[in-house]
Amino acid sequence: KNEVEQSPQNLTAQEGEFITINCSYSVGISALHWLQQHPGGGIVSLFMLSSGKKKHGRLIATINIQEKHSSLHITASHPRDSAVYICAARGADGLTFGKGTHLIIQP
């Protein structure tokens, strides 16, 4: 079964800082998802990656299939980016979630 590890578990940063959240997984996958969960619980899918890099606004996601590692970056962070960020690896046994990274951006 796939093991998905995220780091850091908690991250507090100042507005404007560049943020990196890491995700590693143990077995080969077909895709990796980055999700955002705001207080109140709603979940939004940010990216789905199977290779390379994707960018949407201030968010960038990268994946290295050989190293079984993905990163989510936030440039020019803003307090509204405060949320829990979750990576989820999609493999033969379905979807395995990381425990999430709780990000707080202070003004």
Next chain:
Amino acid sequence: GAGVSQSPSNKVTEKGKDVELRCDPISGHTALYWYRQSLGQGLEFLIYFQGNSAPDKSGLPSDRFSAERTGGSVSTLTIQRTQQEDSAVYLCASGMSSYNSPLHFGNGTRLTVT
């Protein structure tokens, strides 16, 4: 509808009662997942439907939990003889296929067992 719809949004039930939670996926989505999130915990996979294939039930925590997906569309998650530890937010997500599409999440059903 435009997104994944779950009902009810909140359910309070007494210990020992049965509950049914419903998920209406986006039309045409063949993959459907059920998850739950207990207070302060991460997401926990429960069950996964893909088209007409037999569902992957490997995440169901006990035989009190079951799920159906009728006609490849609407899904119901049934919890029999509810226990307090079943209290959680139950989330449904759907996608176009099992591997190569983004997932769309519903807003969840908050289940409280008293």
